[in-house]
Amino acid sequence: MGIIKRIQRTLYNLFLRPSMKIGLGVLVTGGFIAGIIFWNGFDAGMKYTNSEEFCTSCHTMADNVYPELKQTVHYRNRTGVRAYCSDCHVPHNFTDKIARKVQASREVWSHLTGDIGTREKFLDKRLELAQREWARMSANGSKECRACHDYEHMAFEKMDIMAEMEMRGAAQRNNSCIECHKGIAHQLPVVESIRNEDLDKLLANANSEKITVDQEYFNVLPQPLYLDETLSESIGSLEVATEVRVIEKIGDAEKIEYALWRKNKGYGRVLYGEYSLNTVSAILEKEVAKNEAFNVLEVKEDPLTGLEWQKVTGTAWVKSGGLTADVAPIWEVANASYTQGCSTCHVQPDIAHYDTNTWPGLFAGMVGFTNMDEDTSKVVLKYLQLHSMDFAKKNAVENHQ
Template identity: 45%
Template structure:
């Protein structure tokens, strides 16, 4: 007991019983022991064996990895789980370990413990990793694949063109190489899945009189009950909620139309070919759907335009209250996708009516679903020299 009391006094008041040198040496040794133990524990959680100790990881991603070039190749170099998913930089590694607490919670709650649950979450998980790779400029890839070490002569002419351009701007690898180590999410009939994973599927409890923006291209209907379509509501279009009824809402779409034929197409603004909605001929001519406020002649074309509001029904999903996330996604997509082959022109390089022709000539060389195409084109038009005068 006396021995224990002496130890306690020494630890409680070390300066009273120990010399400064002894205290310093003890602290130094304890620091080494603590750091060694911490680093050992960190490295134990940074192995492929630890990663696949979780059944859901071993049965899905690990099995998929074994079917790719990252598992078996002519050079015999294999990429393991932490090579790609744990940053090599120490500070980023610690940050990633902290983020991994989310994975531990998922394991505890059995979020992806079955194949069905895993596939349902695959897009969400993949999108999160793609964002992290983009944020880090694909540093995990570049630990092995260095632009400066590439032998351009061993590449095809097309690969040389694309990779040299990517090297010039130090492009993130996942911009072009998604699905290189794991199966891509099953898109099925999903439209703009990465966009929806980022901005969500819409607000709940839509407020009458409030304004929202469409996160996808949506069908229009004559009323709250019918499934007969009355047209199409374009992505990133501002609408005002006029009435709600179950899963349907009546919206007001303000814009301009050309006074030609039935005047089915509603444009964002006077004289600008920025699409907001396209109604069927029957819907455009039906009483109570389209209200005309004024007429104006376009001096460039001689056409008469009418300022209108269409009151029509649509589904209540994919209506968001903030347009900026849509523009952010469109800007990032334009920057990454359209820089693969050449330097893309600035948004304000062309006017709003010139961009559709220019953009349609580009999309043949990139992989975009129709909603993403429509969103990027509208982003370019609404950020063109027509609205941004600083470029000209």
């Protein structure tokens, strides 16, 4: 008990006992003034660290992202209203702002250690830095952006028709701005193509699949077409998910028969899976297409273009190991790649929203912002085309009948 009493007495003398030399009013007033001075100093420091002068004081920002900002509408526009670094990258709410300042210590350390001290180092790290900021803005619903850009006060009718359609949909879904506008103020990172391991697995499964003569199969990935079983002379290429019939097997070669459509114009080198739809299924060498004695099964004229389309059959040889009896796994990989790869810049469009012949142009404009390799992009495009508006309508009619 004596120890406890001594502790209580010590605490009282330190914190509760009135000063014998300085009046209580003086202490309170002095503390109040000291608090004001501290807060003003703290506030001034916060404001300075939010200033453009501070943000561009290191060469990493001044030499890399700041020049990019100066080329955008956020820096210079007809109204003279501009966004500063802190407007987008520092939360406006006090608590979140303090948390962000604490997190910034990691960036200060990277600057001091030269982690991104050169242009080359910055570009190597750019994707990682961008993804970290995108994730932060996605998590808070792009709160900083929406301090100025608010769905509720947008005049959608003043936008062009495509922008209006996208923005009305985004408003209904309450999308985060960063989902569609990742490159709005700074250049997008250069994304290197990454080999899709799932496609390699599909090809490995196809390689172990037992092929039966007189059965239909689907081509997994683009592969050469050959003149004969020696596979010595290439005559073209067989494209993704093209349906063929195996009619002969010799060693490591398989003879296939195809029934595809061609436009009766020029050499007719490109063969399509469907009438009037640009779903590329095979591409023949010019001399082969010129001299090939196609067996024409059907002829139709496209009323929209006036072009004559011919359904033809032909044969060629392929190397064993590239065909599969089930196309569903190919579409599963394609759907996963589309869902993951095409969310870099925006929410993916509904596949059935566009027709088959529109998708190639749209996809060509998007794929450059992804890390898809060439084979993956071909698989995804064919998937989009064969699940487009045209096929959704076709399936709906067949189901109704």
